[in-house]
Amino acid sequence: MTRRSPSSRLRALAAGLTGLAIGLAATGCGGGAEAEDGVTVLRVGTTKTFGWVPTFPAHGDDKSGKVRIEVVDLIGGSNAMIAALKADRIDVAELGEVGPVVAQAGDVPFKIITATTPWPKGQGIIVDEKSPIKSLSDLKGKKISYVRGTNSHWTLNRALDSAGLTMEDVELVQLPDGTNAQQVLRSGNLDAATVIDPTLTTFLSSGSRLLTDGTTINADNPLFYIASDKALGAKKEAVGEFVAQLARHIAWAKAEPEERSAAVAKLNGIPAEIALKAERNRPAGLHPIEDATIRGNQRIADLFFQQGVIKKKITVDSVFTTEFNSRARP
Incomplete structure (x- = not known):
């Protein structure tokens, strides 16, 4: 039998932090499709400890034409992002490949809009x-x-x-x-x-x-990007522009790893040389959604259902969309 360590006190603290994260996401995050200047605001949830999106502002990539990308740093990682997406506190979430499995099993309405190459x-x-x-x-x-x-x-x-x-x-x-x-x-x-x-x-x-x-150990560990069905209905063009901007941002990071890693170091309070070493291991770019992507995610869903991590069996292909594949190129 598995001996599980998380005490009720630790679980309560983790739950409290997730609640705090959602509250932070709500602060200053307008849910309207357009700001006063006619620019569409797209709220993207992420965490500064691993994502690409946190360094958008450092390179000016939080603005693209008529789209402003509002970076929402969430405490609690992917579980906090899923909760925020479900509560309409964010439009898009940057998370690992497991996150969408948990979100789908929790009846969160979303689509996977793009993913990175393996990491x-x-x-x-x-x-x-x-x-x-x-x-x-x-x-x-x-x-x-x-x-x-x-x-x-x-x-x-x-x-x-x-x-x-x-x-x-x-x-x-x-x-x-x-x-x-x-x-x-x-x-x-x-x-x-x-x-x-x-x-x-x-x-x-x-x-x-x-x-x-x-x-x-055959763990690809790509990053996935999911958009709420509500955002896809009201802000589809902005979602597409985000995917394109993400591809451009990664291309910049690969061309200028020292510059991007300096921004990461500042965000996380770590030495620049450590950030640069980690930067060189990051995904090469975005990867189009294809059958292999879906099969890999289904494998995770099947195992997690078997282990009781998710409470119902799911078929993941219904939450993938190839609509933005053409935007996933820099």
Whole structure:
């Protein structure tokens, strides 16, 4: 039987942070289709710790013709973004490939409008540099942190499966948002942690050791972008322009990694050299929605239903749209 660690107190704190995130999203985020100057405002939820969208303002990409992209930084990651999208606090969400599965199972009305190329080095499992754990098989019976219903959950599944283990073979720990997993590893209260970049690169440069990342466990870890059905009805042109602007922003980041990583470093309070190292591992660009994209997402949905992460069986192809594929090129 799985020994699950999140106490009621930790769950309450995490829920409180998610509620705070939604409240922050509501502040200053008008739901109208147009601002007073006739410019359409598109509210895009993201988190400064991993997305492309947080650096839109640094390059002036939060404005494009008659569209203004309002960047909404949410505490609580993809789960907070799903809640905000459902509550009409945002129009678009930038999240991992697992997020849409959770959203669809929760009856959130949305479509997946675009996705990035794989980002396998963007998520990894780490241990303290002095840990006796040397391989994934050594994780049996150990305490491992992850975030339920996110890409870290999928990554952990893939890692354990590659070692002949299941989630039932380890002690699962969900840390409150904002917890420094590296410090908990050092304290001995945690054996391993599932971490996303640039936090992953930061920890690997300061006393943590990588057990695996997505490259060896078949975890592609792309970013997905979902738009509410309401936004697609009222702001379709703005959604299309966002996809085009996103493609251009990524092209700029790839051409000028030092400039983009400097913006990331400032946002996250990390050294510029760490941000640059993480930047070089990021996705190469957007990828058109195609059958392989849908099959990969269905695989996640099927496993999460089997594990009880989502409460109903879903068919994911109904939430994908290829309508914006032509806009996904810089």
